[in-house]
Amino acid sequence: MTRRKFLKAATAGVALGLVGGPSISFGKEEYDLAVISGEPVAATKKALEAMGGISRFVRKGQQVVLKPNMSFSRTPEFATTTHPLVVATVAHACIEAGAPQVLVLDHTLQRAELCLERAGIHEACKNIPKVYVLALQERKFFREIKIPQGKILERIEVVKEILDGHILINIPVAKSHSATGVSLGMKGLMGLIWDRESFHSQYNINQAIADLGTVIKPVLTILDATRALVSGGPGGPGEVMKPNLIIAGTDPVAVDSYGVSIVPWYGQNFKGRQVEHLLAAYQKGLGKIDIDQLKVFREKV
Amino acid sequence: MRTIIQGLSLLLFSALFVLATYKLPNWLPADIYLGLDPLLGMNAVFAAREIISRALWSLVTIGATLAVGRFFCAYVCPMGASIDFLDFLFFRKKKRLGLKSETSLRRSKYFLLVIFIVAALTGLSLAFLMDPMSLLTRFYTFFIYPLALTMINLLLDVLRPVFGALGWVTLSHQHYFQSVYYMTAITLLIFGGIIVLNRFVPRFWCRYLCPLGALLSLISPLGVFKRRVSEDCNECLKCQKTCPMGAVTEDPRGTRLPECIQCRTCAKVCPQDAITFPASISLGGEYSKVDFSRRGFLYSLAGGLGVGFLAMQTPFAFKQSKHPLIRPPGAIPETEFLRTCIRCGECMKSCLTNTLQPSLWESGFSGLWTPKLEPRLAPCDQNCNVCGKVCPTQAIRSLSLEEKTHAKVGTAVLRKEMCLVWAQNKICLICDEICPYNAIVFRPVEGYRRPVVVASKCNGCGFCEQRCPVQGESAIAVVPNGEIRLKEGSYIKESKKLELEFKPDPGDDKFIIEESGFKVEEKKEKGTLPTEKPQPKKPKGFL
Numbered sequence: 011m012t013r014r015k016f017l018k019a020a021t022a023g024v025a026l027g028l029v030g031g032p033s034i035s036f037g038k039e040e041y042d043l044a045v046i047s048g049e050p051v052a053a054t055k056k057a058l059e060a061m062g063g064i065s066r067f068v069r070k071g072q073q074v075v076l077k078p079n080m081s082f083s084r085t086p087e088f089a090t091t092t093h094p095l096v097v098a099t100v101a102h103a104c105i106e107a108g109a110p111q112v113l114v115l116d117h118t119l120q121r122a123e124l125c126l127e128r129a130g131i132h133e134a135c136k137n138i139p140k141v142y143v144l145a146l147q148e149r150k151f152f153r154e155i156k157i158p159q160g161k162i163l164e165r166i167e168v169v170k171e172i173l174d175g176h177i178l179i180n181i182p183v184a185k186s187h188s189a190t191g192v193s194l195g196m197k198g199l200m201g202l203i204w205d206r207e208s209f210h211s212q213y214n215i216n217q218a219i220a221d222l223g224t225v226i227k228p229v230l231t232i233l234d235a236t237r238a239l240v241s242g243g244p245g246g247p248g249e250v251m252k253p254n255l256i257i258a259g260t261d262p263v264a265v266d267s268y269g270v271s272i273v274p275w276y277g278q279n280f281k282g283r284q285v286e287h288l289l290a291a292y293q294k295g296l297g298k299i300d301i302d303q304l305k306v307f308r309e310k311v
Numbered sequence: 312m313r314t315i316i317q318g319l320s321l322l323l324f325s326a327l328f329v330l331a332t333y334k335l336p337n338w339l340p341a342d343i344y345l346g347l348d349p350l351l352g353m354n355a356v357f358a359a360r361e362i363i364s365r366a367l368w369s370l371v372t373i374g375a376t377l378a379v380g381r382f383f384c385a386y387v388c389p390m391g392a393s394i395d396f397l398d399f400l401f402f403r404k405k406k407r408l409g410l411k412s413e414t415s416l417r418r419s420k421y422f423l424l425v426i427f428i429v430a431a432l433t434g435l436s437l438a439f440l441m442d443p444m445s446l447l448t449r450f451y452t453f454f455i456y457p458l459a460l461t462m463i464n465l466l467l468d469v470l471r472p473v474f475g476a477l478g479w480v481t482l483s484h485q486h487y488f489q490s491v492y493y494m495t496a497i498t499l500l501i502f503g504g505i506i507v508l509n510r511f512v513p514r515f516w517c518r519y520l521c522p523l524g525a526l527l528s529l530i531s532p533l534g535v536f537k538r539r540v541s542e543d544c545n546e547c548l549k550c551q552k553t554c555p556m557g558a559v560t561e562d563p564r565g566t567r568l569p570e571c572i573q574c575r576t577c578a579k580v581c582p583q584d585a586i587t588f589p590a591s592i593s594l595g596g597e598y599s600k601v602d603f604s605r606r607g608f609l610y611s612l613a614g615g616l617g618v619g620f621l622a623m624q625t626p627f628a629f630k631q632s633k634h635p636l637i638r639p640p641g642a643i644p645e646t647e648f649l650r651t652c653i654r655c656g657e658c659m660k661s662c663l664t665n666t667l668q669p670s671l672w673e674s675g676f677s678g679l680w681t682p683k684l685e686p687r688l689a690p691c692d693q694n695c696n697v698c699g700k701v702c703p704t705q706a707i708r709s710l711s712l713e714e715k716t717h718a719k720v721g722t723a724v725l726r727k728e729m730c731l732v733w734a735q736n737k738i739c740l741i742c743d744e745i746c747p748y749n750a751i752v753f754r755p756v757e758g759y760r761r762p763v764v765v766a767s768k769c770n771g772c773g774f775c776e777q778r779c780p781v782q783g784e785s786a787i788a789v790v791p792n793g794e795i796r797l798k799e800g801s802y803i804k805e806s807k808k809l810e811l812e813f814k815p816d817p818g819d820d821k822f823i824i825e826e827s828g829f830k831v832e833e834k835k836e837k838g839t840l841p842t843e844k845p846q847p848k849k850p851k852g853f854l
Binding site for chain 1: 480481694731737738739781850854
């Protein structure tokens with residue numbers, strides 16, 4: 011699929027998704043996770059509904075930061091970046107819920123203009139008013155904060171926007187990672203810090219991710235597992251599987267832990283507990299790790 | 312009228328310069344000014360000893376000069392325009408110092424021209440030193456462009472709070488990537504020198520030094536438009552004093568035709584309106600001969616040959632394959648590359664990542680200002696192929712993205728004693744994470760998964776070298792070994808022949824567990840491994 015074709019389809023998809031479907035009420039029951047199988051737009055919309063609707067997280071007048079993965083200048087089919095339609099759908103929902111503006115941010119690994127161009131997220135969000143897709147590569151856009159509960163990290167420079175009272179929604183893509191096993195929501199938060207390299211050179215990256223999780227707390231994590239890069243991650247190219255799933259939840263560890271279970275990584279099945287940085291996050295008390303104890307809403311759309 | 316045309320030309324030159332960057336559309340010849348320069352064209356064709364199709368554009372300039380005269384200097388040349396403009400700015404009201412030995416100075420440009428052409432014939436590309444188009448493009452690249460970026464970013468920083476308050480989100484997060492280069496100061500000094508020379512006489516450079524002007528002046532007396540002074544002349548000598556080229560002779564009715572650039576300043580200042588530029592086909596005349604002595608010609612001939620010899624006197628001149636420079640992808644074989652490259656700096660300007668940098672003395676005199684990759688600074692991005700597109704002499708070939716991917720510039724080599732994983736058992740995978748070609752794989756060695764470069768998948772892009780978190784020198788570095796330099800033909804075919812594989816497609820990454828194992832036996836003396844236990848059965852990060 012060429013990029014152009016893809017984006018056309020993407021735009022059409024968003025439009026369709028936004029028009030269609032009466033909303034379904036789920037009563038009072040609250041789920042830990044929503045696991046929706048289906049096309050990106052429909053599944054994302056359904057997942058938001060299942061989690062109580064976007065208005066549960068975004069109140070009128072609240073600024074929103076979305077953190078997809080758009081760190082690599084690869085097109086969506088490589089599964090190294092979040093599906094543009096998933097991001098666009100969430101962004102649109104936030105605007106509809108009354109957010110005055112939505113910032114879609116990532117600290118990209120490759121040159122910003124290339125990442126923005128190739129990942130397709132910029133294009134998909136282009137026509138949604140008040141949604142800004144920004145790749146930040148300059149230190150001036152970051153500010154240092156303390157990590158009081160950090161085991162190894164004491165301070166860290168993070169994107170200013172997430173400190174200024176904005177609501178953070180994490181929209182990672184599901185992929186393998188040659189240092190941390192998988193790169194899902196918890197690992198994806200590394201895209202909001204300035205000095206990513208120190209996680210590799212100075213610290214134990216797995217503990218550092220858990221420490222980071224004590225200060226960066228997304229209100230919602232929407233794991234894009236429409237595709238999963240099950241090997242060759244995080245940069246690809248690698249084997250791409252198509253679980254066709256959107257996994258949403260407020261508990262970042264639970265979402266990731268479930269994400270670990272959906273496909274074999276590098277040809278092997280793992281549990282969340284077997285992923286070192288998830289276990290560390292769980293031990294920090296950041297969330298639940300055993301998925302059989304979670305209340306999961308499953309549906310196919 | 313003339314100043315407007317001149318100004319527009321400078322503007323066009325600048326606009327094309329700005330546009331010469333990533334996503335340059337294929338139809339836009341951003342290098343057209345350099346292509347129109349017959350001196351650069353001749354220089355490259357002579358030195359490379361073959362016809363370079365893009366250099367043929369310069370025939371347009373030759374033809375127009377033959378027909379019209381040396382108008383190029385006054386109307387088209389952006390260097391002339393810059394000199395005129397800066398002259399107006401700085402020296403307009405100053406009394407010029409003047410010069411005594413005008414005639415002999417005037418000759419020097421011809422001597423320089425001969426030196427450059429002879430040097431080119433010996434296979435040394437040298438005209439870049441003084442060719443105005445090359446010089447100005449270089450000045451723009453190494454000075455104007457970084458300066459402009461700094462100013463713009465400064466302005467953005469100052470206004471950032473305002474943009475923020477106004478809710479202009481994109482502007483308040485705007486920042487332009489700051490390109491930096493070696494040799495900025497040197498380039499500025501050279502250009503500054505050229506401007507300062509105007510303190511003596513206006514257009515000092517054009518009158519006495521410019522080899523392109525010299526070349527054009529050789530044929531300009533054939534042009535149709537010539538200065539004519541009518542009977543009304545009262546010999547006030549105003550024209551003689553104001554002529555920026557010193558083309559008016561002692562007797563104000565005479566014109567040194569090779570020097571006249573048809574700017575018509577004389578006609579404008581003449582109180583008698585006695586000066587016109589009618590079309591006439593008269594040839595020759597007293598002042599149409601080029602000032603040139605036989606002795607001077609012989610000297611400059613010898614000079615050219617001498618420089619040609621001197622330039623080869625670097626230890627690696629004949630052993631270029633053993634030289635550690637990494638050239639841009641698509642650069643033709645080194646000997647031809649050095650002969651063809653005109654050092655305009657356009658490739659370095661257009662380089663998306665700023666990895667292309669000018670060489671100083673790395674490959675001697677003959678390699679001055681030639682582009683090299685500096686992977687520790689920045690990588691060569693797999694999605695960009697602009698350097699070849701803008702190269703006016705195709706010393707860097709214009710390649711499609713796929714061809715460019717196969718134009719291997721070198722191979723990454725891992726220095727184990729510096730690598731955090733090999734030497735310190737740390738969990739680092741940055742080189743693997745960023746490698747666009749999956750050329751770095753992890754293999755279990757002594758119970759740990761350690762990075763290894765698969766040379767046949769590495770095209771030398773340098774992402775690994777740039778990203779390596781080791782301080783100072785990188786623990787993984789690109790060396791020229793394995794580079795593919797083709798003068799013609801397909802890089803894809805060549806790399807197939809060499810059994811190389813640069814796959815941007817998914818699906819070629821089956822190596823991780825099954826093949827590369829984790830079946831390796833555990834290391835026996837476990838105690839020496841400091842932090843974690845070896846986990847031979849599982850990939851990194853899983854417990």
